Amino acid sequence: MTAKKVIAVCGKGGVGKTAYTSMLTRVLSDRVAKTGEKLLVVDADPALGLNYALGRSTEKTIGSVRDLILKTAEQGSRKEQAALADKVDYLVAGALDEGEKYSFLAMGRMDAIGCFCSINELLKGALDELSSSFDIILIDGEAGLEQINRQVVEHIDTLILVTDSSLRGMKTVQHISGLLKEGLIPDCKSVGVVFNRTQADVAPLMKFAKDLNIKVLGFVPYDKEVEAFDLEGKSLFDLPADNPALKAVAESFDKA
Numbered sequence: 001m002t003a004k005k006v007i008a009v010c011g012k013g014g015v016g017k018t019a020y021t022s023m024l025t026r027v028l029s030d031r032v033a034k035t036g037e038k039l040l041v042v043d044a045d046p047a048l049g050l051n052y053a054l055g056r057s058t059e060k061t062i063g064s065v066r067d068l069i070l071k072t073a074e075q076g077s078r079k080e081q082a083a084l085a086d087k088v089d090y091l092v093a094g095a096l097d098e099g100e101k102y103s104f105l106a107m108g109r110m111d112a113i114g115c116f117c118s119i120n121e122l123l124k125g126a127l128d129e130l131s132s133s134f135d136i137i138l139i140d141g142e143a144g145l146e147q148i149n150r151q152v153v154e155h156i157d158t159l160i161l162v163t164d165s166s167l168r169g170m171k172t173v174q175h176i177s178g179l180l181k182e183g184l185i186p187d188c189k190s191v192g193v194v195f196n197r198t199q200a201d202v203a204p205l206m207k208f209a210k211d212l213n214i215k216v217l218g219f220v221p222y223d224k225e226v227e228a229f230d231l232e233g234k235s236l237f238d239l240p241a242d243n244p245a246l247k248a249v250a251e252s253f254d255k256a
């Protein structure tokens, strides 16, 4: 991959990866508007979510384009149709949602029928395909850990581990940091943890990170406006510039 910067956001389910990625999209899109760089935001979670948080289309995904190809390809054997459907450049061209401020790509779900490729193989192919066209690629990962292994993302510059204050969220951070130390996930130039939805004393969280020897990027406070925007289906991209959670996201990214 040749994109200048690949940023991946990971963590346990429900900790706030998508909210963080949405707010970081806003921060980065404000910055690239000044620098002229090209930003691509990828929803790698098959269950989607980032499209809602960013107010983007739900219809165009790598999975849905692939299903359409499979359904509409009238000629050729099943095997030939499946081979066509797995042509990544074709799928990317159909699913990429180009925007003025940033472009968006959702992986979506794969129809198991005739699927020779897993979603993660397609994600890898799509990233390879697009990396030369973008300067920054920001990926909202699925809750599992499979996507950050070497088979999917060859190269990550900045790995942002998001957790809430729960023990299970932090255990996932511990697990990922263990994989990193064992060399089971790609070497990242920068890795750090962001504590999200914090409300009370952050001292125990600091201690947790210190014990694990992980850099603390920041604390994103529990924010009523973020919660209300999500509840009302409003895009987190449109949060006011002085929103405390949005400001904390920008500061945490600058520490990475």
Ligand SMILES: Nc1ncnc2c1ncn2[C@@H]1O[C@H](COP(=O)(O)OP(=O)(O)OP(=O)(O)O)[C@@H](O)[C@H]1O
Residues within 6 Å of the ligand: 011, 012, 013, 014, 015, 016, 017, 018, 019, 020, 045, 049, 142, 143, 196, 197, 198, 220, 221, 222, 223, 224, 226, 227, 230, 231, 245
């Ligand atoms: N800083 C915050 N303040 C208030 N609410 C938040 C904050 N961050 C996230 N939330 C809320 O927490 C919920 C879960 O967040 P989100 O969907 O971003 O988690 P996730 O890690 O992406 O989940 P999944 O693993 O299911 O994709 C959402 O309802 C979101 O609005």
Ligand SMILES: [Mg+2]
Residues within 6 Å of the ligand: 017, 018, 019, 045, 048, 049, 050
């Ligand atoms: Mg999510």
